[in-house]
Amino acid sequence: MTRVLSFSLLLICFLWVGCADPNTLIDDNKEIPNHNWSYVSRIKYDVKIDDPANTYNVFLNLRVTADYKYSNIFVIVYWSEHGQKPIPIRYEFKLANPDGEWLGAGSGNLYTYRFTLEKGHKFPNKGSYHFEIEQNMRDNPLHEVNDVGIRIEKAK
Numbered sequence: 001m002t003r004v005l006s007f008s009l010l011l012i013c014f015l016w017v018g019c020a021d022p023n024t025l026i027d028d029n030k031e032i033p034n035h036n037w038s039y040v041s042r043i044k045y046d047v048k049i050d051d052p053a054n055t056y057n058v059f060l061n062l063r064v065t066a067d068y069k070y071s072n073i074f075v076i077v078y079w080s081e082h083g084q085k086p087i088p089i090r091y092e093f094k095l096a097n098p099d100g101e102w103l104g105a106g107s108g109n110l111y112t113y114r115f116t117l118e119k120g121h122k123f124p125n126k127g128s129y130h131f132e133i134e135q136n137m138r139d140n141p142l143h144e145v146n147d148v149g150i151r152i153e154k155a156k
Contacts, residue, residue, distance in 0.1 A: 023156065025049075029061050029149030036141035042078075043133040043148045049123045054154050058118040060133065061149035064095065066109045068144040071096040074136040077117060082128040090136060091117065110146055120155050 030043050049056075060075065072094050078086035093115045096102050104111035123129060131150055135142045 021153070023154040025056070025152040025154070027061070027149070027151040027153075029063070029147040031147045032145045035065060035144050035146055037135045037145040037148070038141040039134060039136075041141075043150075045131045045150050047129050047131065047150075047152055049126060049129055052123050052126050055120040055122050056118070057116070057151075057153050057155050058121055059151040059153075060091070060093070060113075060115045060117055061147075061151055062093070062104075062113045062115065063110050063146040063148075064104075064113075065144040065146055066102070066106075066111065068095070068111075070137065071098070071100075073142075073145075076134045076136045078130075078132040078134070080130045081123075081125060082130065086130070086132065089117075091115070114151065 026045065026047050028045065032041070060077070062073065064073075072092055074090065074092050076088050076090050078088050080086035093113065094103060095111070095113065102111045104113040106112075133148055133150070135145070
């Protein structure tokens with residue numbers, strides 16, 4: 001019985017790993033404690049680029065609750081190559097129509113978004129790149145943000 005259980009778990013692991021998209025470098029979200037995102041709580045990622053000859057698509061992942069009180073969000077994304085000064089880029093993303101209809105994919109009380117930061121981006125060098133995501137709204141902390149993350153994939 002133990003061998004059957006062990007084999008079953010091993011098979012599930014192989015199937016799960018085998019289903020992962022080989023073109024995705026990272027697709028990760030970090031939970032915002034108590035759904036209150038403050039300016040100083042930047043979401044941080046280090047991503048290793050092995051092939052700078054490729055082009056990449058870079059996305060912001062976001063989930064807010066239905067109680068989020070704005071129809072948009074401003075964020076600043078800091079990009080830097082290892083050891084270099086970060087370059088801040090400010091983005092605004094629309095979350096809802098003027099009538100209050102959410103534009104994200106809804107599931108219960110949560111709305112999920114994936115916003116394009118860069119399409120066909122070429123990283124200049126092989127190595128580690130650092131990303132930090134900061135909320136840039138007037139409210140501090142910004143309420144009802146469930147989680148924030150990043151996705152980087154090879155462009156197809």
